[in-house]
Structures are given as structure tokens and as C-alpha cells.
Amino acid sequence: MKEPKSPALWVLSICLRYNARYLLLVTIAGIILATLPGLNVLAIKCFSSHPAPAVSDNAAGFFSGGVIPPLVIIFAVLIAATNVITQSSYALSRIMVARFDIAITRDFGDSLTNPDSAHSQIRDISPLIFSAREAIDNGYPGAMLQALLQTFFGCITAVFLGFSLWSISPTAAILAVFAALPTALSYTVVGRLEAKTWDPISYHKRRSNYLLDHLTYLSSLEELTKLRGAEKISSFSLESRRISARHREKLEVRSMGIYLLFSLATLLLSAWSIYSIWASEQDMVLVLSGVVGIMSGISALSGLGYQIGEFAHTRPGIKSLMALKKAANLRSPALQKDQQSGDIVLEDVTVYYPEAETPAVSHASFRARCGEITALVGANGAGKTTIFSAILGNIPFRGQIRVPASFPGIVTQDFGRYELSVKDFVSLGKPETSEEEIINALHEARCWGFVSALPQGINTQLGHQWKGGHDLSGGQWQRLALARLFLHDDSYWLLDEPTSAVDADAELKIFRTLQQHKNNKAIVVVSHRLSTLLLVDKVVVLKEGRIIESGNPHHLLHSPSYFASLFRGQQISPHKPQEK
Structure with missing residues (x-):
């Protein structure tokens, strides 16, 4: 089967190949949770469009008189089950990622143990092997899979929320959908910055771990102690760790500035959206339902930017895994x-x-x-x-x-x-x-x-x-x-x-x-x-x-x-x- 060229599709294809059942369960739970902000608005609108029942009405009249439409009943059940669905979704996601990690590790091992590989290239691809291994150790394949799913769920939330707000205020509906866009852009920018600093951060961290390993394993530690070189190795490891940390600190400082700038844009769009509903001259209940929908929608969509940023952040590591698999399928033309x-x-x-x-x-x-x-x-x-x-x-x-x-x-x-x-x-x-x-x-x-x-x-x-x-x-x-x-x-x-x-x-x-x-x-x-x-x-x-x-x-x-x-x-x- 031909491998996808896109890192996101490559990750998804491996999950479908080895872990389709849990992927389906996580997707179902995620779609249900993604519709809740929009259902908040629809439910309040349904309540506001029906008069409250008289105190003397009996229970039969309460249900037969059409006071509580089927949609509200469904919504009430979902609200009651929200915590269960949320916790179940988290548990299923953890299981899915754990199994997916096994699949990725197996794929990595297969790439290195292919007996027909062109091992004459092994010295050339050694840095690629380390980069791919570090991507697995840092959980980047699972992070990209989660980012892919959460982005999909975020899009469902945005579309459904916009649909539910449209009848109250089209302007508010559009603004509510786009209120998360600045956050998404901020994480995208930061993700690209992280992609640029991937090589120096991972190189110096890997160097530090390599040196630290010599102080961990008995045979090398005994030799270094006798040579009186353990302290020197420790200092080398610490210096590499410091260099890696300095690159990370510079990235985080720049990231904070970017987040602050784009967060102000999100705040302005959110305020504008709420003002549009307030000025729509709708019934107060509808106005409140719109405000509730916008706030819950922005809360649900706030993570969308982070997930989009994860694509850029994890992309170099995933591309290393893809490149390694491609290199492992090469054959040596000279050895007959x-x-x-x-x-x-x-x-x-x-x-x-x-x-x-x-x-x-x-x-x-x-x-x-x-x-x-x-x-x-x-x-x-x-x-x-x-x-x-x-x-x-x-x-x-x-x-x-x-x-x-x-x-x-x-x-x-x-x-x-x-x-x-x-x-x-x-x-x-x-x-x-x-x-x-x-x-x-x-x-x-x-x-x-x-x-x-x-x-x-x-x-x-x-x-x-x-x-x-x-x-x-x-x-x-x-x-x-x-x-x-x-x-x-x-x-x-x-x-x-x-x-x-x-x-x-x-x-x-x-x-x-x-x-x-x-x-x-x-x-x-x-x-x-x-x-x-x-x-x-x-x-x-x-x-x-x-x-x-x-x-x-x-x-x-x-x-x-x-x-x-x-x-x-x-x-x-x-x-x-x-x-x-």
C-alpha cells in the first residue's frame, strides 16, 4: 500500500491500520461533546418558545402538552451524561494513544530490522534514526493524532455553534466562529518557531542524555571513576542541557508575546460577538442563550489553536519517521x-x-x-x-x-x-x-x-x-x-x-x-x-x-x-x- 505523503494522513493511516476500533469510539465521543455548545443555545431557545406549565397541570399534561420537545429531552440526557462522556472520551483517548504508540514503535523497529535494507546508507541516516527515536520518546505521533482529531472536533463545534446562533444574530454567529481564529494563528506561528528550533534543542538534549548514560551504566561509570573523568563527563552533559534549555527559553519568551498579542484579538472578537447579540433586540432569554453559547463555544474552541500548533510542532519528528521508513525500503545496488x-x-x-x-x-x-x-x-x-x-x-x-x-x-x-x-x-x-x-x-x-x-x-x-x-x-x-x-x-x-x-x-x-x-x-x-x-x-x-x-x-x-x-x-x- 502506498504511504501518504502528508504527516497527518500518515499518522492517521497507521492508526486506522492497527487501532481502528478505538479510533472510532474516540471519534463518536468527540463528536457528541463537540455539539454541546450549539445544543446549549438550541435548548434555551426551545425553552423560551414554550410557556411554562401551570402549577396545577398534572404530569401527563406536562409531557403530552408539548412543553418539553424531544430535542430538550435529548439535551437533558446529554447534559446529565456529559461528565461520563467526557471522562470516557479521555480514557478511550489514552488507550488509543497507548496502542498507537505500540504500533509506531513496531513500525520504527521494522524500519531498522528490514533484512533487505541498504545498510550501506546506515552511517548517512544515523542522525535520522536518532531524530525519529526522539520523536517517539517525546510522544509526537500520538500528539499529532490527538491534534488531528481535536481539530476535526473543533470544526464541528464551530459549524454547529454558528448554525445555532444564526437565527439570533448572523453577525454574532460569524464572529463566534472566527473568535478562535487568532488563537489558532498564534499556535500556528509558535509551532513554526518550534519547528525551526527542533534541531538545536533535540541535538543538545540528545548529547546530554548520551553523556549521562555513561554515568548511569555500571561498566562505563566504573571506568570513568577510575580515570577520574566522571566529573568531566557530568559537566559536559550539564553544559549540553543548558544549551538546549537556552534555546527553549528563547522560544518560550517569544511565544508568550505572540500569545498575548493574538489573545487580545480573540478578546475583541468575542466582545463584538456578545455585543451583536445584545444589540439584536431579541428576547432577553435568547440574548442570554446566545451569550452562553458564545462563551461555551470559545471555551471549546480555545484548544483548537493549540492543536493546530501541535501539527507544526510535531511535524519535523513525524517527517523523520516517514523518511526513515522510506530509507529502510532502499536496496543496496552494489552488493550482489x-x-x-x-x-x-x-x-x-x-x-x-x-x-x-x-x-x-x-x-x-x-x-x-x-x-x-x-x-x-x-x-x-x-x-x-x-x-x-x-x-x-x-x-x-x-x-x-x-x-x-x-x-x-x-x-x-x-x-x-x-x-x-x-x-x-x-x-x-x-x-x-x-x-x-x-x-x-x-x-x-x-x-x-x-x-x-x-x-x-x-x-x-x-x-x-x-x-x-x-x-x-x-x-x-x-x-x-x-x-x-x-x-x-x-x-x-x-x-x-x-x-x-x-x-x-x-x-x-x-x-x-x-x-x-x-x-x-x-x-x-x-x-x-x-x-x-x-x-x-x-x-x-x-x-x-x-x-x-x-x-x-x-x-x-x-x-x-x-x-x-x-x-x-x-x-x-x-x-x-x-x-x-
Whole structure:
């Protein structure tokens, strides 16, 4: 289904898709409440057009004599039920917005988890992701939905009130409808001002929250305390918060002036409307009914301007959500899926980082064959991780990369330490997994020893900040990430420094396990630890972004190669892993 281009219609379409029942109930209740100011006028007019019954009239005569028309009976019932309808409307609105928030959050999550998205754009749209997330956190989608509904109800109030006042004074009817216009304009102007200050306010607030998070989570707080840097981080956070607050204060001061100016216009129009009724030479009861209608109408319409202002205020955040969804539907044109071969093939791949004059990787070509472990090796900054990111499709590149058609298994340098249970961490992306399969994967990654010693085994919560949570060392986290890799057993694996935090003995055993898994998949490993490279089938050696040699690591080691010079530089025995 084609997505609407208007932010308001986009919000409404999502609510209709996921929350139509509550939207209908809120709409019905809102329409009933919107007609009450006009019904006030009509009811008083009906009373004034009928003489009061004699005291001696009996009850039957009271009802049969036409003293109380059906409209007045209906109105009396509505007045009695007004409080119930109002409270019910508020409750239904809160439920609707809560459910709508779930729908928007799901939509946001779907935008980020689309497996076919062009993730080479992820760095470019990162600010967009944060802006969309902040819009959700601030409740902007729900605010715009409420603004849309309340504006609709306000229009009904204005039309019905004008209709009910017309027979008393056409001038008063027109003025009563337009009395709320200055207020609406004031909120519109303020909303536009807020839209202009959205970026600096949200940026500095986000910066403050980011810094504050480092003082909230245990691992970063402990490190900062030992570095004696916690106070500095706190001051940075406070300064960002102050900058955001200064932008907000300037906005509020300007807003107060605008509200005051437009409120005077509303006051003049309201007074003129009341004077028009007073001067209409109508019956005093009709005059009073008109005044009551105008006052209740202005009260009901006073929020209309605020709701219109909400459109402008929430529009930037909603547009961020819309833009993010559109970006998530893009496809990467460069990364090709190979349905036949299980190899990973790079042909003349060049990568430039933004604003860089020279490429990070230049004209790289190699083939990582299915059934082999291929390692990328080189000094820091040689381009290993850049090629790794290009194969993942995380960065744009020139040239061609062909990968197997299915998804990769990955372990990156900065893999996420998601503080779930051990079971949930290992089975991420593969929820339908038996405990036996999880335990087997833990054995293969050489981490069953410490997992079995945890208080609740694979059901133990990870992370000290959570109730019953347990902290792990860096090496233990890394082995859990490898266990997840073994559990998924995808058609090709990409591993960036997969054993950098484990000891030499565990590293040797893990690489032997990788050898056992390589038969039906291509495995690419990025490593600085030359001790692991004798355990792979092929090395691709990079220097300053270019591939300068490749081949069997043992052959290269015993030749006058750049690879051999790197190996000798670390003074590692070629026959066994480096000891710590």
C-alpha cells in the first residue's frame, strides 16, 4: 500500500491500520461533546418558545402538552451524561494513544530490522534514526493524532455553534466562529518557531542524555571513576542541557508575546460577538442563550489553536519517521547475491570515506572460497575492517562484491553485549531453538564451563545493573558471541578479531572448531594476531589499502614476503599460538 505523503494522513493511516476500533469510539465521543455548545443555545431557545406549565397541570399534561420537545429531552440526557462522556472520551483517548504508540514503535523497529535494507546508507541516516527515536520518546505521533482529531472536533463545534446562533444574530454567529481564529494563528506561528528550533534543542538534549548514560551504566561509570573523568563527563552533559534549555527559553519568551498579542484579538472578537447579540433586540432569554453559547463555544474552541500548533510542532519528528521508513525500503545496488556459488568474491573494490582524498581500500580483488578460511591481514589502518564492512554492505563502495544468497554469520570487534539471559543472547535471530542446541553451541565456543557455573545456567540474566544479573569478562562475552555464530551455522561467516579477548589455548580450540565448520561455507577472518593465521587456509595481505600478496600462510611465512616481515616483527613462534 502506498504511504501518504502528508504527516497527518500518515499518522492517521497507521492508526486506522492497527487501532481502528478505538479510533472510532474516540471519534463518536468527540463528536457528541463537540455539539454541546450549539445544543446549549438550541435548548434555551426551545425553552423560551414554550410557556411554562401551570402549577396545577398534572404530569401527563406536562409531557403530552408539548412543553418539553424531544430535542430538550435529548439535551437533558446529554447534559446529565456529559461528565461520563467526557471522562470516557479521555480514557478511550489514552488507550488509543497507548496502542498507537505500540504500533509506531513496531513500525520504527521494522524500519531498522528490514533484512533487505541498504545498510550501506546506515552511517548517512544515523542522525535520522536518532531524530525519529526522539520523536517517539517525546510522544509526537500520538500528539499529532490527538491534534488531528481535536481539530476535526473543533470544526464541528464551530459549524454547529454558528448554525445555532444564526437565527439570533448572523453577525454574532460569524464572529463566534472566527473568535478562535487568532488563537489558532498564534499556535500556528509558535509551532513554526518550534519547528525551526527542533534541531538545536533535540541535538543538545540528545548529547546530554548520551553523556549521562555513561554515568548511569555500571561498566562505563566504573571506568570513568577510575580515570577520574566522571566529573568531566557530568559537566559536559550539564553544559549540553543548558544549551538546549537556552534555546527553549528563547522560544518560550517569544511565544508568550505572540500569545498575548493574538489573545487580545480573540478578546475583541468575542466582545463584538456578545455585543451583536445584545444589540439584536431579541428576547432577553435568547440574548442570554446566545451569550452562553458564545462563551461555551470559545471555551471549546480555545484548544483548537493549540492543536493546530501541535501539527507544526510535531511535524519535523513525524517527517523523520516517514523518511526513515522510506530509507529502510532502499536496496543496496552494489552488493550482489550469488544463488549458485558459496564463494565470496570481490572485483576491483574501492572504498572512499566521506571527505577523504585518498581511498581507504583501492582496487581490491580476491575470492574467499567455500570450504576455506580466508584471513585478511595487515598493519593498523591497512584496510582490513573496511573490506569487512564492505562485504557486510555497511559502507558504500565501487566495484563488485558477490556473496552467498542467504544471511551471514558475523562476529564484529564491537559486537553488542546485550544484557539478556545467556539463552536469549545466544539464540538471538533464531528463537525456535532447543536448549540442547544452545548447550552444544556453548561447548563449541568453549564457554560451557563458565556458563554452567552461573547461578541459573543458561537462564542467568547478564548484566549487573539488572536484578539477579551477572557480569562477564571481555573474553567470556566474546565466546558467547562465537556460540551464537555456531548455533546459527549460516552459509558464510565474517569474523573480525573473533578471539582477541580469549587466551591462547581457547583460541587454538576455537579455530579448530572453525575448521570443522568450514566444509559448506566460506569463512573470512580479520585478525591482528598473527598466531592465528597459521590455522587458516589462505591469507590476503593488505598494505595502505591495497592487496599486495595472498596465498597459503605457511608458504608466505618462508618466503621474503611482507607477511613474513609482519610475522617476524611480533617474534612469534610459527609452530604454536602466541602465549600470553
